[in-house]
Amino acid sequence: MWLDIPISRRKMLLGAGLALLGAKPVAAAVATSREKVPEGDLPFRISLNTSTISGYDLPVERQIACCAEAGFDGIELWTKDIQAYQARGGTLSQLAGEIRSAHLVLENIIGFSPWIAGGKGLDEMRREMDMAAELGSRCIAATALGVDAIDRNDFERYSDNYRKILEHGMEVNVRPLLEVWGSGALHNLADAVHIAVGTGHPKASLLLDFYHLYRGNNPFESLSLLNGMELPVFHINDYPASPARDKLTDADRVYPGDGICPFDKLLPLLRRIGFKGALSLELFNPAYWSGRDVRESLAVGYRKVRDVVVRSLA
Numbered sequence: 001m002w003l004d005i006p007i008s009r010r011k012m013l014l015g016a017g018l019a020l021l022g023a024k025p026v027a028a029a030v031a032t033s034r035e036k037v038p039e040g041d042l043p044f045r046i047s048l049n050t051s052t053i054s055g056y057d058l059p060v061e062r063q064i065a066c067c068a069e070a071g072f073d074g075i076e077l078w079t080k081d082i083q084a085y086q087a088r089g090g091t092l093s094q095l096a097g098e099i100r101s102a103h104l105v106l107e108n109i110i111g112f113s114p115w116i117a118g119g120k121g122l123d124e125m126r127r128e129m130d131m132a133a134e135l136g137s138r139c140i141a142a143t144a145l146g147v148d149a150i151d152r153n154d155f156e157r158y159s160d161n162y163r164k165i166l167e168h169g170m171e172v173n174v175r176p177l178l179e180v181w182g183s184g185a186l187h188n189l190a191d192a193v194h195i196a197v198g199t200g201h202p203k204a205s206l207l208l209d210f211y212h213l214y215r216g217n218n219p220f221e222s223l224s225l226l227n228g229m230e231l232p233v234f235h236i237n238d239y240p241a242s243p244a245r246d247k248l249t250d251a252d253r254v255y256p257g258d259g260i261c262p263f264d265k266l267l268p269l270l271r272r273i274g275f276k277g278a279l280s281l282e283l284f285n286p287a288y289w290s291g292r293d294v295r296e297s298l299a300v301g302y303r304k305v306r307d308v309v310v311r312s313l314a
Contacts, residue, residue: 019202020193022227022273043271043313046305047074047107049235049282050081053297055289060085060095064102070298074105074278076233079128082109082135092134099136107278108139108177108207108233114146118161121146125176126168133172139232140169141207142176144186152191159198166201175232177207182215182248189218193226209235209282210261211253215245220266228275235282236305237261250284255304257311267312281305 048067050060058066060081067075085095099106109132114121125142132140142165144150150158165176180192189208196204208231213220238259239248256263281301288297 019230020196020204020206020227022225042306042309043276044309045073045105045107045278046071046302046309047076047105047233047278047280048072048298048301049076049108049110049280050078051110052281052283052301053289053294054078054284055286056294056297058294059088061090061098064098064104066294066298068102068104069295070302072104072298072302074107074280075099076108076110076280076282077106077135077137079109079111079131082131092131096135105278106135106137107280108141109135109137110141112143112145115142115165116144116158116161117146118157122161122164125165129165129168129172129174129176132174137174139175139177139205139207141179143179143181144184147185149185150188150191155191155194155198158195159200162195162204163199163201166199166203169203175203175205177205177233179207180209180212180216180218182209182212187212187216187218189213189216189222205230205232207233207235209237210263210266211235211237211239211248211250211282214239214261215248217245220262220269223266223269224273226273228270228273228277231275232277233280234270234275234277236279236308237281237283238263251286253283253285255283255288255301256281256308257304263308263312267309271313279305279309 050063053063053066060077063081064075082095086092109128111128113125113128115125129140142162162178169175178192178196180186180189186192192206196206236256237253238256238261239253240259243252
């Protein structure tokens with residue numbers, strides 16, 4: 001559990017900055033960068049965001065079972081699928097039991113509460129965080145839905161609202177992760193860091209994604225400024241050379257290794273900054289749902305992620 005220790009806002013701001021921004025000793029970073037990874041021993045968990053199989057329209061308990069069968073270490077569930085399970089008479093404690101029986105880490109819950117705008121959106125987010133806590137989730141996605149564009153004169157309000165859900169997270173032991181979307185209002189990594197550090201909260205963190213960073217025209221080199229130990233989940237996917245970056249859509253995402261994402265540089269970089277969390281496969285490609293059984297689709301997805309990790313860190 002997180003400790004409830006009163007500290008000044010100045011110290012909290014410093015703590016948030018040191019937590020989220022890179023503060024890893026140079027010697028440790030250099031040593032890590034030289035280590036090679038044996039094929040049977042990966043430095044990251046391989047997990048599944050169930051968006052990847054959303055086209056199969058499976059009930060959430062079947063998503064969990066298929067994910068485990070394919071060999072994934074963890075799973076990210078969507079609130080809409082959890083709510084559909086409840087509507088059919090299932091309880092959160094029963095669903096938590098399904099996840100435990102499958103020996104999966106519940107990495108994150110994907111919801112879309114408009115918390116950033118404040119008001120009722122904050123209440124909705126708190127309810128979703130309570131749901132996540134009952135399921136045993138470590139984290140919940142905190143998107144910037146609720147604003148059409150980031151107003152750079154309004155950073156203090158965004159940070160205040162993020163801090164409010166972080167404080168609720170302290171109570172229920174669920175960490176809200178500020179998510180960067182490449183074609184959304186919060187597409188700029190620097191803006192996300194500004195909001196997170198502005199909370200003055202040591203548990204402020206980000207939910208990043210290779211596709212979204214590229215789509216939002218963020219330099220990958222900026223990742224070197226972050227403390228990877230404070231990034232619990234990183235969405236993994238790839239993207240093609242065509243269409244052009246600013247024309248890409250979610251449906252264009254492809255399996256890792258099938259596009260142009262420079263994993264040979266990025267995965268070693270993640271390791272150097274201390275990332276030890278979950279690489280969670282997140283795709284929305286309808287071509288992968290056609291003419292292929294879900295078990296085959298997941299087997300391919302798991303193998304693609306594993307292969308790119310082993311190849312990039314060899």
